[in-house]
Amino acid sequence: MLGIGFDIAPISHEFDDEIQSRIDNKTKPLGALGELEFLAKQIARVLGKDKPKISNPKLLVFAADHGIAAAGVSIAPSEVTTQMVMNFINGGAAINVFCRQVGFELEVIDCGILQPLEGVEGIIDQRLGAGTAPIHRQAAMTLGAVKQGMEMARARIEHHHQLGCNLIALGEMGIGNTTSAAAIMACIMEMDSIDCVGRGTGIDAATLKRKQMLVEQALHVHESELADPFNILACLGGFEIVQMTGAMLAAAERGMLVVIDGFIATAAAMVAVKINPNVRGYMIFGHQSDERGHCLMMEHLHARPLLKLDMRLGEGTGAALALPMIQAAAGFYNEMASFSDAGIEI
Ligand SMILES: O=C(O)c1ccc[n+]([C@@H]2O[C@H](COP(=O)([O-])O)[C@@H](O)[C@H]2O)c1
Ligand SMILES: Cc1cc2nc[nH]c2cc1C
Numbered sequence: 001m002l003g004i005g006f007d008i009a010p011i012s013h014e015f016d017d018e019i020q021s022r023i024d025n026k027t028k029p030l031g032a033l034g035e036l037e038f039l040a041k042q043i044a045r046v047l048g049k050d051k052p053k054i055s056n057p058k059l060l061v062f063a064a065d066h067g068i069a070a071a072g073v074s075i076a077p078s079e080v081t082t083q084m085v086m087n088f089i090n091g092g093a094a095i096n097v098f099c100r101q102v103g104f105e106l107e108v109i110d111c112g113i114l115q116p117l118e119g120v121e122g123i124i125d126q127r128l129g130a131g132t133a134p135i136h137r138q139a140a141m142t143l144g145a146v147k148q149g150m151e152m153a154r155a156r157i158e159h160h161h162q163l164g165c166n167l168i169a170l171g172e173m174g175i176g177n178t179t180s181a182a183a184i185m186a187c188i189m190e191m192d193s194i195d196c197v198g199r200g201t202g203i204d205a206a207t208l209k210r211k212q213m214l215v216e217q218a219l220h221v222h223e224s225e226l227a228d229p230f231n232i233l234a235c236l237g238g239f240e241i242v243q244m245t246g247a248m249l250a251a252a253e254r255g256m257l258v259v260i261d262g263f264i265a266t267a268a269a270m271v272a273v274k275i276n277p278n279v280r281g282y283m284i285f286g287h288q289s290d291e292r293g294h295c296l297m298m299e300h301l302h303a304r305p306l307l308k309l310d311m312r313l314g315e316g317t318g319a320a321l322a323l324p325m326i327q328a329a330a331g332f333y334n335e336m337a338s339f340s341d342a343g344i345e346i
Contacts, residue, residue, distance in 0.1 A: 002143060002146065002147050002230045003147065004147050004151065006249040006250065006252070006253050006275065006279070007253055008249065008252045008253050008278040008279055008282075009255070009278065011045050011046065011278070011281030011282070012045060013045070015044070015045075015049045016045070018049060019040075019041050019044045019045070019049050020041065022044075022049075022333070022338075023037050023040060023041065023333065025338040025339055025340070026332065026336040026337070026338060026339075027336060027337050027338065027339055027341075027342050027344055033332060036325065036328060036329045036332065037329075038304065039284070039306070039326065039329035040330065040332065040333040042281075042284065043257065043326070043329055043333065046255065046256075046257050046281070046282055047166060047255075047257065047330075051334050052330055052333065052334070053166075053330065054166065054167050054257070054326065054327060054330055055164050055165065055166050055167075056105070056160070056163060056164045056165040056166070056167075057103070057104055057105070057165065057167040057168075057169065057323060058104065058105050058106075058107060058165050058167075058168050058169070059095070059099055059104040059105070059106050059168075059169040059170075059171060059316050059319060059320055060107050060109055060156070060168065060170055060247065060316075061088060061095060061106065061107070061108050061171045061172060061173055061315055061316050062109050062111050062170070062171070062172045062173075062239075062240035062241075062244050062247075063081060063085050063088075063108065063111060063113050063172065063173040063174060064081070064110075064111040064112040064113060064128075064131065064132070064172075064174045064177075064238050064240035064241075065078045065081050065112065065113050065131030065132070065174060065176070066078070066131060066132050066135075066140075066174055066176030066177055066179065066180055066238050067131055067132050067133045067135070067140070067176075068132075068134045068135050068136060068176050068179050068180065068218075069131075069175045069176030069179075070134065071134060071136065071210070071214055072207060072210060073176055073178075073179045073200070073203070073207065073210065073211045073214060074175050074176050074178075074179075074200055074201050075200075075201040075202050076175050076201055077175065078114055078131065078175050080175050081113050081114065081173055081175045082113050082114060082115065082117065084173050084315075085108060085110065085113060085117065085123065085173060086120070088106070088108045088173070088315075089108060089120060089121075089122050089123060093315060094315060094317050095315035095316050095317055095320060098317055098320040098321055099316075099320055101320075102320055102321070102323045103323070104169065104320050104323055106316075107124060108123050108124065109123070109124040109126050109156065109240075109243065110123050110124065110125055110127055111126055111127065111128060111149065111238075111239035111240045111243045112127050112128045112129045112130065112131060112132070112239035112240075113127075113130075113131070113174075114130055114131050115130065124156065126149070126152040126153070126156065126243060127239075128141065128145045128148060128149050128152075128239040128242070128243075129141065129239065132180075132237070132238055132239060135179075135180060135183060135218040135222075135235065136215075136217040136218045136221065137221065138221075139222065139225070139234050139235045140180070140233075140234065140235060140236060140237050140238065141233075141234055141237065141239065141242070142234060143230060143231070143234050145239070145242070146233045146234050146237070146242050147230075149239060149246055150242065150243070150245070150246030150249070150250075151246070152243060152246070153242075153244070153245075153246030153250060154246055154247075154249075154250035156247065157247050157251050157254065157256070158250065158254070161251075161254045161256060166255070166256050166257065167256060167257040167258075167259065167326070168247065168251045168256055168257070168258055169258075169259035169260075169261070169286070169316055169319035169320065169322075169323070170244050170247055170248065170258065170259070170260060170261060170265050170268070170316065170319065171261040171262075171265060171314060171315045171316020171318075171320075172240045172241070172244060172264050172265060172314055172315070173240070173314060174238055174240050174264070175201075176238075177238050177240065177241065177264045177314075178197075178198060178200035178264060178291060179197070179200070179211055179214065179215060180236055180237060180238045180241060180267075181263050181264040181266075181267035182196040182198065182215050182267075182293060183196075183215045183218045183219060183236040184232060184233075184236050184237065184241070184270065184271060185267055185270070185293055185296075186215060186219060187219060187226050187236060188232065188270050188274060188300075189270075189296065189297070191296070193212050193215040193216045193219065194212055195292070195293065195296070196215070196292075196293045197211050197212045197215050197292065197293070198263070198291040198292030198294075199291070199292070199312075200291070200312075218235075218236060219236075222235035222236065229274040230275075232271060232274075233245065233271055237271075238264075240264075241267060241268045241271070244264075244265055244268035245268040245269075245271045245272045245275070248260075248268065248269060248272040248279055248282075248283070249272050249275060249276060249279055252276075252278065252279040252281075252282040252283075255282075256282065257282060257284060257326070258279075258282050258283050258284065259283075259284045259285075259286050259319040259322060259323070259326065260283055260284065260285050260286060260319060261289075261314060261315075261316045261317065261318045261319040262289035262291065262294060262311070262313070262314050262317075262318050263289045263291040263293065263294045263312070263314075264314060265316075265319070266285070266289075266294060266297045266298070266301070266303075267297070269283060269301065270297065270300065273301065280301065283301075283303070284306070284322065284326060285298065285301075285303040285304065285305040285306065286305065286306055286307060286318040286320070286321065286322030287306065287307040287308065287309060287317075287318025287319070287321065287322060288305040288307070288308045288318075289312050289318065290310045290311060290312040291312045305318075306322045306326075307321055307322055307325075309321070
């Protein structure tokens with residue numbers, strides 16, 4: 001299709017009975033660790049049933065600008081994307097605070113903000129352009145850019161994998177990107193745009209109406225081009241959405257856990273699943289966003305988000321806050337005594 005494929009092994013269910021019995025024999029009433037038991041099972045399937053250990057967890061924030069922002073779909077101008085990227089670099093954003101708190105190493109990737117930040121240390125340059133084209137008028141990018149973005153993302157994931165990372169979390173920053181994500185949602189889930197478009201950064205009712213109209217227009221303009229996931233990305237996507245999609249697929253290819261943040265990251269997850277459904281088994285959903293549509297995306301993906309805190313910030317915040325829960329699931333699976341270890345009979 002695009003000359004780029006992802007070779008992802010389906011999650012193995014071979015040891016499910018053994019994993020379940022190990023969980024059931026821990027010193028607790030059956031099922032008493034609830035959702036953590038479900039999570040432990042997934043971790044054991046992905047990282048191995050004997051002693052699955054999360055190592056060198058990394059959180060990547062993918063930043064890019066969107067041509068559609070100039071049509072007035074956000075509370076903020078595109079320049080705020082760059083300003084927030086500088087805030088990430090200086091350690092002052094919510095995601096910096098949460099990463100420090102939970103022990104995630106944070107990396108900021110410029111996938112195509114308006115202007116390159118020359119001479120600023122600490123930004124990974126994976127630029128695909130200076131923001132996408134406005135999707136209500138033309139394709140966001142070429143198919144060549146989609147391919148290049150996926151290859152760049154794969155190389156970055158390979159870099160982290162080589163350094164011993166087996167859990168990658170994905171977040172984003174990009175003024176206007178809830179419009180792009182809503183268009184992708186409407187397209188993949190075959191839904192009315194009105195049910196997919198939400199308030200993003202907190203727009204008023206009139207802006208919401210314009211945003212809905214622009215999404216409808218985008219879907220109409222590209223109607224005949226949306227048959228496959230790569231074209232969906234080219235027509236409706238963003239540079240950060242393309243690279244998150246590629247990163248998810250590349251991480252699953254390497255047997256890593258993939259932790260997904262909010263509405264925009266989940267739009268990328270839906271595209272990734274369309275490209276290769278085997279990726280789904282590696283995905284953990286950190287948080288259900290307050291953005292309209294996210295709840296339905298979760299249902300579509302049969303996802304069980306670990307947290308619901310009514311956040312709608314992005315940046316990877318919902319994925320970061322989920323890390324202690326993921327570590328708790330691996331921790332109880334590895335370290336809790338069984339009934340026979342503890343000499344308890346019930
Ligand atoms: O992740 C979410 O669920 C989410 C929901 C609403 C807004 N955001 C963030 O807000 C920005 C996009 O909002 P907007 O209104 O500019 O489309 C972008 O930087 C996202 O990280 C993120
Ligand atoms: C201030 C601000 C911070 C953000 N973080 C993610 N998206 C954002 C959008 C705005 C406007």
